[in-house]
Amino acid sequence: MIKTNKNGNKLCLGTVQMGQQYGIKNELGRKPRLEESFLVLQAAVDSGIDCFDTASVYGDAEEILGGFGISRFPVKVISKMRAGGINGKNEVIEELCISLNRLHLKSLYGYLLHSAKDLYSPEILRGLTKAKEAGLTEHIGVSIYEPEDALYAVQSHIIDIIQIPYNVFDQRLDKTDFFEMAEQNHIQVYARSAFLQGLLLMEPDALPSNLQTAQSYLKEFREICEQYHFSVLEASLLYSYCHPGISYVVFGVDTVEQLKSNLNIIEKSDDFCLCYKKLYGAFYNIERKLIVPSLWNI
Template sequence: MLVIWNADHRAYKKLTILTQKNGCDTNVNGKISHQADTEIMTTTSANQYCSPQTKKTLRLSFSPSLITLGTAQLGLEYGLANRSGMPTATEAENILNTAHTGGITSFDTARNYGCSEERIGHWLKTKKHHETKIISKLPPINAASSTNVSVLVRKFLNASIAALRTHKIDLLLAHRGSDLLNEDVIKALEQAKIDGCIDNIGASVYDPEIAKCLIRSTPISAIQVPVSILDTRMVNEGVLEYAYGSGVAVFARSVFLQGVVFMKTVDLPRHLKPLLEPITALQHIASDLGLPMNALALNAVRDLHEIASIVLGVERAEQLAPHIANISLPPLPKDVLDQILNVTRTIPHDIVNPSHW
């Protein structure tokens, strides 16, 4: 079953779509094919949505799935709205299997995510998912350390490769993006790329100016930045547009702002009370469209044409299915996207920056 817009944009209208002769169909890998015979389109996957915009990722050597599974939750008790704690090893494997079955091929982890890399490594080894792409992160590098920077970089990288039980990492991000402004760090990573230990270099960034500087002056293939319906700084300050125009893939993280997007306004902690009015306004927009908040939040970010992939994490496997279904919904109308940006444009950054909570 697919969902399409009513002409008046006031609600989603659920219809079973029959593809006609020579109609457009989409398979589990998100590829378009033309069917000679009429059939019912029922398959849903994280790659199924056909964006009206071409995803331009010239520097990145692989195409990520529209959803990248964030795995901080697999190794830590992570997230403000997390009520279930860190999953067991069995549940972690269920999450990874559910993601893979749902068409997710890219997985985001980090050396600092507890046992996340080890759990992914065990899963990769036992399931032999050769088509998966692994994104990990280099811990912050202490430039004042007496240890040679290149030695530190290779030490951390080797530890990640060993934990993941692989011979290389498809994309290695500097967990503290500003570390890539250190020439020695860049040299060490470029050497690791030459040695076949990594395929792509990138950065996880919070600050728009640092993001622009890295795009302009370093050989990164990707950036990972916070983007949500409550945090649109990277949109407003031109980071996404600059990255896209430079051929740098943009991975959006914190799309649900650690679960704050889902919280009832009465449950907002005191330091987040300034979000009461914008969240209420967004809930009204979602209600008018006949959408749950998670679908509105996810697809508002998905429909930014600069976004290559959205990093999502879950504590339980069953939490993933709605996201995989929602990512395949049709694009939101442009006037709705404009309305969302207008609602959230003036939210102070300190309020939506989890490092300040």
């Protein structure tokens, strides 16, 4: 049985796609127009999604959420502090206030460090703690890329939320005690990259030249999906969704259609058990250059 929010899901809508052109596949071929983003946000709220992920560096995503009037709804908004140039604890607060201003909110549900490097700065951590004490954010956290940083954060006794990359091809944290420690320390785990920015959904023959080594993995993934009668889209989302250690899956869409299709997919989670077991551990040793999008160079 999957632990969900009161509306029966554990989906958090990401907003990088609204603020800037994004993703490897990008079927829309452009950033959604403002009214298209508003339609996606409205459809998300109407469908019971109660969590939204943004960041100060996602183009104008924070302004879009503010302009939409996200404050009208009883939802969780998580934003992130930009990396670099912020050193003192008061600067952390100032930066958070800039985000609140753009979002037209008085406080956040979560304020995360966008760079795990800042996790190692006592002054920045003091700033986050001060922000929480001042009621500017209910929770504080960090977004990580590397397992070592996740393992450091989960034992920090300061952090409430950790956002991790996690998907069928990126099961690196399953090889560690991370999920057990997060549960013991009451830390919420938000997993992004369920579709690996769209790579998992691509036809193996349509990969850009420097991602050709992903072809055999994609073929194997497709074979498993076919065997269990799931599409790659379904299996990608359900794989992250069904992980017991993941509190919320942060996913991105460009259109209302994609949002609705993803909401339909999670209805199938009870039937996904066998496919989940087959996929869990199946892609344990994929090269880092395929699962870390910043190394793609495309």
